[in-house]
Amino acid sequence: MIEDKLKCSEFVNLCRGQMTIELKGSDKERIRQSRKAFEGILKSDPHKSYYAINTGVGALLNRRIPKGRMEEFQENLIMSHTCGIGPPLEREVVKGIMLHMILNLKKGYSVIRLPTLELLVEMFNRNIIPVVPTKGSLGASGDLVPQAHIALALIGRDPQRILPTAGLEPAKLQIGEAIALLNGTSFMTSCLAFLVFQSDNLIRTADIAAAMTIEALGCSTQSFEPELQELRPHSGQITTAYYLNRLLVKTKAGEKPAHSLQDAYSLRCIPQVHGAFRDTLSYARSVVDIEIDSFGGNPWISTKEGKIEICEGSGNFHGQILAHAADSLSIALCSISGISERRIDRLVSRGANSLPLFLARNQALNTGLMITQYTAAALVSESKTLAHPASVDSIPVSAGQEDFVSMGAWAVSKAREICRNTEYVVAIEILCAAQALDFREPLPKESRMAKIHEIVRSRVAHFEKSRVLAEDIEELYGLVHNGRLLEQAGLL
Numbered sequence: 001m002i003e004d005k006l007k008c009s010e011f012v013n014l015c016r017g018q019m020t021i022e023l024k025g026s027d028k029e030r031i032r033q034s035r036k037a038f039e040g041i042l043k044s045d046p047h048k049s050y051y052a053i054n055t056g057v058g059a060l061l062n063r064r065i066p067k068g069r070m071e072e073f074q075e076n077l078i079m080s081h082t083c084g085i086g087p088p089l090e091r092e093v094v095k096g097i098m099l100h101m102i103l104n105l106k107k108g109y110s111v112i113r114l115p116t117l118e119l120l121v122e123m124f125n126r127n128i129i130p131v132v133p134t135k136g137s138l139g140a141s142g143d144l145v146p147q148a149h150i151a152l153a154l155i156g157r158d159p160q161r162i163l164p165t166a167g168l169e170p171a172k173l174q175i176g177e178a179i180a181l182l183n184g185t186s187f188m189t190s191c192l193a194f195l196v197f198q199s200d201n202l203i204r205t206a207d208i209a210a211a212m213t214i215e216a217l218g219c220s221t222q223s224f225e226p227e228l229q230e231l232r233p234h235s236g237q238i239t240t241a242y243y244l245n246r247l248l249v250k251t252k253a254g255e256k257p258a259h260s261l262q263d264a265y266s267l268r269c270i271p272q273v274h275g276a277f278r279d280t281l282s283y284a285r286s287v288v289d290i291e292i293d294s295f296g297g298n299p300w301i302s303t304k305e306g307k308i309e310i311c312e313g314s315g316n317f318h319g320q321i322l323a324h325a326a327d328s329l330s331i332a333l334c335s336i337s338g339i340s341e342r343r344i345d346r347l348v349s350r351g352a353n354s355l356p357l358f359l360a361r362n363q364a365l366n367t368g369l370m371i372t373q374y375t376a377a378a379l380v381s382e383s384k385t386l387a388h389p390a391s392v393d394s395i396p397v398s399a400g401q402e403d404f405v406s407m408g409a410w411a412v413s414k415a416r417e418i419c420r421n422t423e424y425v426v427a428i429e430i431l432c433a434a435q436a437l438d439f440r441e442p443l444p445k446e447s448r449m450a451k452i453h454e455i456v457r458s459r460v461a462h463f464e465k466s467r468v469l470a471e472d473i474e475e476l477y478g479l480v481h482n483g484r485l486l487e488q489a490g491l492l
Contacts, residue, residue, distance in 0.1 A: 002021045002022065002023065002024070002027075002102070002103065002106065004293065005293050006103070006292050006293065007289055007292075008193050008196050008197055008285055008288050008289055008292070009197060009200075011096065011099065011100075011193045011288075011292050012092075012096070012193055012194055012197040014099060015092045015093075015095040015096045015099060015190075015194075016092050020124075020125040021099070021102070021121060021124060021125060022121070023106055023117070023118065023121060027106045027108070028114055030106075030107070030108030031105075031106065031108050031112065031113075031114045031117060032114055033108070034108040034109065034110070034111065034301050035111060035112070035113055035114070037301060037303075037308040038111045038176065038301060038310065041308070041309070041310055042054075042175070046067075049062075049064060050299060050310050050312065051298075051299055051312040052077075052176075052178075052179035052298075052299065053111070053175060053176045053179065053299065053310070054067075054070070054175070057077065057179070057398075058141075058397075058398030058399070058401050058402060059398045059399035059400070059401040061401070070174070070175040071172070071173065071174065071175075073178070074155075074173035074174070074175070074177055074178040075155060075157065075173065075178075077178040077179065077182070078148050078151045078152055078155060078157070078173075078178050078181070078182070079148075079152065079157060081144050081145060081148035081182055082145070082148045082149050082152050083136050083145050083148075084132065084133030084134070084135060084136035084137075084145045084146060084148075084149055085133050085135050085136060086133045086134040086135040086136075087133070087134055088131045088132060088133060088134070089132045089133070089134055089146075091127075091129045092194070093190050093191060093194055094129050094130060094131075094132045094150070094190075095124065095127075095129055096186075096189070096190030096191075096193060096194065097132065097143075097146060097147065097150060097186040097187055097189075097190045098120060098123065098124050098129075098150060098186075099124060099190070100184070100185075100186035100189045100190055100292065101120065101147065101150065101181070101184060101186045102117065102120055102121055102124065103292065103293070104184045104186065104294075104295055104296060104297065105117050105120075105180065105181075105297075107295050108301070109295050109297060109300045109301050109302075110180035110295075110297045110300065110301070111175075111176035111177065111180055111299070111301065112177055112180045112181070113174060113177060115171070116154070116171045116173065116177055116181075119154060119163075119168070119170075119171050120150075120154060122168065123153075123154070123163070123168075126166065128153075128162050128163065128166050128168070129162075130149055130150050130152070130153035130158055130160075130162060131149065131158070131159075131160060132146050132149045132150060132187075133145075133146075133149065134413060135409075135413075136409075137187050137188075137408075137409035138395075138397065138402075138405040138406070138407060138408075138409065139185070139187075139188050139318075139319030139322065139323060139405065139406040139407060139408025139409040139410075139411070139412075140317070140318055140319065140397075140402055140404070140405030140406050140408075141183065141298075141317055141318075141402055141405075142182065142183040142184045142185060142186075142296060142297075142298075142317035142319075143184065143185060143186055143187035143188060143319075143409060144182050144183070146186070146187040146409075147181060147182050147183075147184060147186055147187065148181075148182055150181075151178070151181040151182065154170065154171050154181070155170050155171050155172075155173060156170025156171075157170075176299075179297075179298075179299070180297055183296060183297045183298050183317045184296040184297060184317055185291060185294075185296045185317060185319050185322060185408070187409055187412075188291075188319045188322040188323075188326075188408045188409055188411075188412050189288060189291045189292060189322065191326075191409075191412035191413065191415075191416060192284065192287070192288045192291070192322055192325060192326055192412050192415075193288050193292065194416070195284075195326065195329060195412060195415055195416050195419055196281065196284050196285050196288050196329075198416075198419055198423075198481070199277075199281050199284075199329060199333070199419060200281065200285075201480075201481075201483040201486060202333075202336070202419065202422060202423055202426065202480065203274060203277055203278060203281065203336065204243065204486055204491060205423075205426055205430075205480050205483075205485055205486060206274060206336050206340060206422075206426050207240060207243045207244060207247065207270075207274060208247060208430070208452060208485065208486075208489070208491070209340060209343075209426045209429040209430045209433060210244070210267075210270050210274070210340075210343065210429075211244055211247035211248050211449065212429075212430060212433035212434065212437065212449065212452065212453070213267070213343045213346070213347060213429060213432075213433045213436070214244075214248060214267060214270075215248065215249060215433075215437060215440070215443070215449055216347065216355070216433050216436035216437045216439075216440060217263075217267065217346060217347070217353050217355075217436070218353045218440075219263045219267045219268075220262070220263060220268075221244075221245070221248055221250075223263070223268045223269070223271070224241045224244045224245055224248070224270075224271060225241075226238075226241060226242070226245070228241075229241045229271060234275055234276075234279060235275075235278070235279060235282070236274070236275030236276060236277065236278030236279040236281075236282070237271045237272055237275030237276075238271075238275070239275065239278055240270065240271040240274040240275040240278060241271040241275075244270065244271065246448065247448050247449060247452075248449065249443060249444060249447050249449055264342070264346065266339050266342035266343050266346065267343065267346070269339075270339070273335055273336070273339050274336065274339075276332065276335065277332040277333070277335060277336050280328050280329060280331075280332040281329065281332070283325065283328065284325040284326070284328065284329050287321055287322060287325040288322075288325070291321075291322060294316065295316060296314075296316040296317045297314065297316070297317070298312065298313075298314035298315070298316070298317055299311060299312045299314070300314050318406055319406040319408030319409070320391065320406040320408065322406070322408045322411070322412065323390060323391035323406040323407060323408035323411040323412075324391050324411075326390075326391075326408065326411035326412040326415040327387075327389040327390060327391050327411050327415070329415050329419075330383075330386065330387040330389075330411070330414065330415040330418050331387050331389075333383065333387075333415070333418045333419055333421075333422045334380070334383050334384055334387045334418065334422075336422050336425075336426070337376075337379065337380045337383055337418075337421060337422040337425040337426075338380050338384075340376070340422075340425045340426050340428075340429045341373070341376040341377055341379075341380045341425055341429075343429055343433075344372065344373050344376050344425075344428055344429050344432050345373055347359065347369075347429075347432040347433060347435075347436050348368070348369050348370060348372065348373050348432055349370075349373065355436055355439055356368070356439065358370040359432060359435040359436055359439070359463065360463055361464075362465070366463075366465055366466050367466065368463065369431070369432050369435060369463060369469070371469070372428050372431060372432060372469060372473070373428075373432075375424075375428060375473070376424075376425045376428045376429075379421040379422075379424055379425050380421075380425060382421060383417075383418045383421045383422065386414045386417060386418050387414075387418060389411070390407040390408070390410040390411035390414065391406060391407060391408065391411055393407050394406075394407065420481075423477060423480045423481050424473065424477050426480055427473055427476035427477040427479070427480045428473060428476075430456060430476050430479075430480070430485075431456075431460065431469075431472055431473060431476055434453055434456040434457065434460070435462065435463055437453055438462050448489065448491075451489055451490075452485070452489050455479075455485060455488050455489060456476065456479075456485075459475050459476065459479060460472045460475055460476060
């Protein structure tokens with residue numbers, strides 16, 4: 001059965017796993033009753049116009065559809081909206097779009113028929129995943145373009161013909177069903193859910209990278225004391241300090257490295273910077289948790305005070321809140337990659353605390369890890385450019401009828417790219433910190449840090465002489481991106 005209130009992590013796990021879903025009996029009855037009521041309303045007043053049901057859409061809302069051409073209109077509406085371009089989305093994200101469409105439609109507020117929705121559920125369960133291009137949605141009248149590509153497969157008009165190939169009969173849509181499939185925030189919701197899930201793994205891994213650097217540079221741990229965090233009790237700051245203290249090898253209270261009276265901000269202010277990210281992530285998680293369980297269709301069936309009517313004034317498909325959440329995460333992710341790159345620089349460029357310059361012997365003959373910082377700097381610069389908020393933009397469409405759009409689809413798409421960049425930067429910090437730790441005294445064998453160092457070294461060898469470092473970075477990126485470092489270190 002599909003739970004009524006899925007959390008972000010549950011949503012992602014459903015899309016990544018092999019679990020199947022099923023409509024509840026109450027869901028089915030609600031959908032049947034809603035459709036029956038809808039058909040009854042149309043029959044009682046056949047001359048009345050209802051937006052996108054017997055009229056055109058957008059600026060064509062005053063044009064009536066001929067009565068005998070309703071089924072043709074359903075297919076026309078879907079085909080005309082399949083304007084997506086660019087590389088295809090990852091299959092798990094498309095599956096998330098499908099899942100959110102199912103959750104949206106099963107509430108019974110749309111005019112979808114049960115057989116149509118059951119076919120979409122069957123596609124989800126059998127991993128029959130349509131090809132959906134990455135670009136084309138404004139995130140305003142819903143994610144019209146991406147959802148149209150899924151609806152196109154549902155009616156058997158997609159180029160791949162995935163339903164007939166799988167032995168399934170495509171849907172024959174009836175009046176009102178096309179607009180029910182097109183409206184909603186399913187692309188933005190799916191992308192944001194995966195982004196939040198990935199960001200949660202990332203920040204905990206960034207704590208690990210930071211702790212490795214602290215140990216390698218012999219920094220003071222005084223600024224991570226719980227008592228200090230309570231004097232400025234932001235939740236994320238307290239949580240970050242807690243994780244750092246779990247990871248770090250304990251030193252005497254107030255102990256400072258011999259080479260400096262106090263550490264640089266990129267080392268001393270980790271709870272404040274990583275903590276700020278955690279607080280932003282918490283907001284984004286609350287947005288996506290609500291959106292997963294929300295209805296975003298238009299028109300919709302209202303049953304207020306027992307009176308059933310077709311309502312056409314919904315704006316629940318508008319993605320502004322999703323755009324703001326994604327833009328906020330983009331900015332916060334830049335802080336994580338930016339501070340990580342500064343720590344990389346301190347590891348490789350300064351010969352800090354008697355570490356060899358660029359963390360290599362035989363300098364000049366070997367460039368060491370010098371160029372890894374170049375790659376990190378390039379990724380940070382790219383992310384800063386991508387972090388310009390999409391939600392501050394709006395381009396009116398449909399002859400001005402849809403005059404303020406969220407650009408939420410672009411907001412979530414570029415936020416995911418920034419997240420990938422940040423994962424690579426953190427992987428580079430782990431690479432450099434592990435190398436630096438090799439030049440320090442051995443870590444206590446029972447410590448978490450020793451275990452983490454051992455995991456990294458099981459994947460990437462100590463740098464002795466020049467080799468292709470791209471392979472090392474990719475190997476550690478996999479540990480970061482897939483959460484394997486957290487899992488193997490017992491920190492999930």
